[in-house]
Amino acid sequence: MKKMISYIRFVGLIVLIVALFAFTSERNKQRKINRVQIEFIEEQDPYVSELSVNKLLIQNQERVTNVGKEILVLNTVEQELDSHKMIEHSDVYLTVNGELRAQIKQRTPIARVNAVTPFYVDATGNTMPLSDSYSAHVPLVHNVSEREVKEVFPLLKMIQKDDFLKKHVVGVFRNHKGNYELEVRVYSFRTVIGKIENLNSKVKNFKAFYQKALKDKSLDKYKKVSLQFSNQVVCTIK
Structure with missing residues (x-):
């Protein structure tokens, strides 16, 4: 009997963990990007402005901040930035609190x-x-x-x-x-x-x-x- 109760508790714990994970994952997908932060790495003269970078951070004609995290493809965003004639390399990533960060290295x-x-x-x-x-x-x-x-x-x-x-x-x-x-x-x-x-x-x-x-x-x-x-x-x- 004790073994049966322990087994039931174990199964219940597993179900609870799976449910919490699914709930958290779904909430994370629904969360919107609430901020965009642009950082120019290395000390360089401003050959490309922050405004120009912001214009490139656009998906489907909408601002990135209005795009759900589940439909934002970071590789695509990086490709858009890297295609700019003043940008040598970019690194785009999301933080856990919904902030989109773009690190930009300009061409010299x-x-x-x-x-x-x-x-x-x-x-x-x-x-x-x-x-x-x-x-x-x-x-x-x-x-x-x-x-x-x-x-x-x-x-x-x-x-x-x-x-x-x-x-x-x-x-x-x-x-x-x-x-x-x-x-x-x-x-x-x-x-x-x-x-x-x-x-x-x-x-x-x-x-x-x-x-x-x-x-x-x-x-x-x-x-x-x-x-x-x-x-x-x-x-x-x-």
Whole structure:
């Protein structure tokens, strides 16, 4: 008899747990998303606004906050965000209290190409449109088309990563021979890089020349500094 009572109690406990789980699950499905929180990860300039992200967080022409949690497909929301031309990556998730959170990583422009329709080159070597929210302080690139972005990208990436170049270089120019020149911030001389090859050696030579000429106070004397030739810097005086 005692075994029968224990068995009945055990079965009743199981039924109660299943019922509570089903009830909680149903209540959770019916709960509406009550808040949307957007977070921009990493310290970046605002190339895409929070308002623009909010506009993308829409399902079936309704605001996400009016959509039941059971019909909100997070992967779809992430795909919508990732399709934005200013967004590199997004992570969208729901909290237990019905809050929708979106973490946004923007794309990082490293150069602006001065074309008929200007555009940025980002840190991955892809093109991106100009932002309506913010203008990036990056080197200007002249006489380069979209098809030549891959060619010049190693130079742009080096400028972005190298503190010396990042401080002094404000522009990149591709001449009619396909050689590249740098425009420096203060001085008027042209710095001829030549073809996009042996960049480490060329930059090393340029740094050595610049520091010596700066010490000698002779930087104003030159109109062209050529780094095209192996292990040497050829200067043309004004």
